[in-house]
Amino acid sequence: MSSQRQLHLNTNVTGVGRHPAGWRTLDNPRSSVDLNFFKRIAEVAERGKLDAVFLSDALALKGHADGPAQALEPTVLLTALAGATTHIGLIGTASTTFNDPFNLARRFASLDHISGGRVAFNAVTTWDASAAANFSFDRPLDTHERYARAQEFVDVVVKLWDSWEDDALVADQSSGRYADVDRVHAIDHHGEHFSVCGPLNVPRSPQGRPVLVQAGSSEGGRELAARSADAVFTAQTTLPTAQAFYTEIKERARRHGRNPDHLLILPGLYPVVGGTEAEAREHKAKMDAMLGPAREIAKLAGQLGVRPDDLHIDRALPYALIEKVTRSDLSRGFVDSTLHLARSENLTVRDLLDRNPGAHRMIVGAPEQIADDIERWFNARGADGFNLNADVFPSGLEAFVDHVVPILQRRGLFRRDYTGSTLREHYGLPRPDSQFAQARSAA
Numbered sequence: 555m556s557s558q559r560q561l562h563l564n565t566n567v568t569g570v571g572r573h574p575a576g577w578r579t580l581d582n583p584r585s586s587v588d589l590n591f592f593k594r595i596a597e598v599a600e601r602g603k604l605d606a607v608f609l610s611d612a613l614a615l616k617g618h619a620d621g622p623a624q625a626l627e628p629t630v631l632l633t634a635l636a637g638a639t640t641h642i643g644l645i646g647t648a649s650t651t652f653n654d655p656f657n658l659a660r661r662f663a664s665l666d667h668i669s670g671g672r673v674a675f676n677a678v679t680t681w682d683a684s685a686a687a688n689f690s691f692d693r694p695l696d697t698h699e700r701y702a703r704a705q706e707f708v709d710v711v712v713k714l715w716d717s718w719e720d721d722a723l724v725a726d727q728s729s730g731r732y733a734d735v736d737r738v739h740a741i742d743h744h745g746e747h748f749s750v751c752g753p754l755n756v757p758r759s760p761q762g763r764p765v766l767v768q769a770g771s772s773e774g775g776r777e778l779a780a781r782s783a784d785a786v787f788t789a790q791t792t793l794p795t796a797q798a799f800y801t802e803i804k805e806r807a808r809r810h811g812r813n814p815d816h817l818l819i820l821p822g823l824y825p826v827v828g829g830t831e832a833e834a835r836e837h838k839a840k841m842d843a844m845l846g847p848a849r850e851i852a853k854l855a856g857q858l859g860v861r862p863d864d865l866h867i868d869r870a871l872p873y874a875l876i877e878k879v880t881r882s883d884l885s886r887g888f889v890d891s892t893l894h895l896a897r898s899e900n901l902t903v904r905d906l907l908d909r910n911p912g913a914h915r916m917i918v919g920a921p922e923q924i925a926d927d928i929e930r931w932f933n934a935r936g937a938d939g940f941n942l943n944a945d946v947f948p949s950g951l952e953a954f955v956d957h958v959v960p961i962l963q964r965r966g967l968f969r970r971d972y973t974g975s976t977l978r979e980h981y982g983l984p985r986p987d988s989q990f991a992q993a994r995s996a997a
Contacts, residue, residue, distance in 0.1 A: 768785075
């Protein structure tokens, strides 16, 4: 194992898998609300020595007639998974647009205690008008508003996590002294979006703070990540653009006075694993055959902000039209990654529909091919690791864990066993001091 850099791998759980028809292949088609289904995913990930299980989230119901929606609330589900596992990290997504800092800080700190220090908060802004309508918003916030709120939200959450110093919880039964009041601090935050007195009513968590993850590739997302995040989840579909993103985010972190090695860049990756490339492609083709092209074209058009009639199956994307779209309710990172991929390989709409359009890079192949690709991106500084999608869980993850992970281990790229118990230790990140303890020491 290299002493310089270690590959990091999460499994990214969206619904029951990334392929829209995957649920139709499961023994239990209602798996999206079955705790045992998610326990199995976590057990497989832990058997493969992966860093974490990463739960996405959605705050509005869409497309539920066609397949499983994101149903179970992430922190509730992760609490159950914490009791079913011992080492795997647990990353939950929550919106900074439709939550308050105190509740989320408390929820994730509680989960960090329950799990013994294995938790991360993936802070996302939410652009969806349907979600806004569920939270008493007349309109979705624009990009600038969302990220201004998100930065202040994260600042408040971190202050709350730091409001108890490490040695503030005394719990001395002989003297009857439970907490050192001089080491528990009100945060007295008064900003543009939030007024929060604090302190948090949960003592400092095992990791000092839960790991902070950021998902987003817009200008606001990049700045939030560079200033505050421990890891960045991003959509990157070509190595040159991934390298440029990697270099930019690390340099931004450096400008904020941070060690860039303490900010991990983790693009999404969608491997479809077969014994041979032909077997992998045959497996994918069987699921693809369950999809209707008209429905998939409509879905891609919605992701790009154009009409279905604007996309022609055997032509290139209408780049000029897409580039004029300025709607703030689209994921800029997904749009950009799709355009980069299509241009780099001169893909038609049909080609794109075969390649997980609007989302994460797909590799279809034998285990050695997939391991080669991962090693190439890792060594070329296009990524510090990957958030792994599966066509359908748990079988897609099992194929990766059983056949790709051993190759990465033999090459010295990935751990053979856990060497720590917390997610920060898995990621090679230092345990942060409380900012209030630092200020008291400096006074």
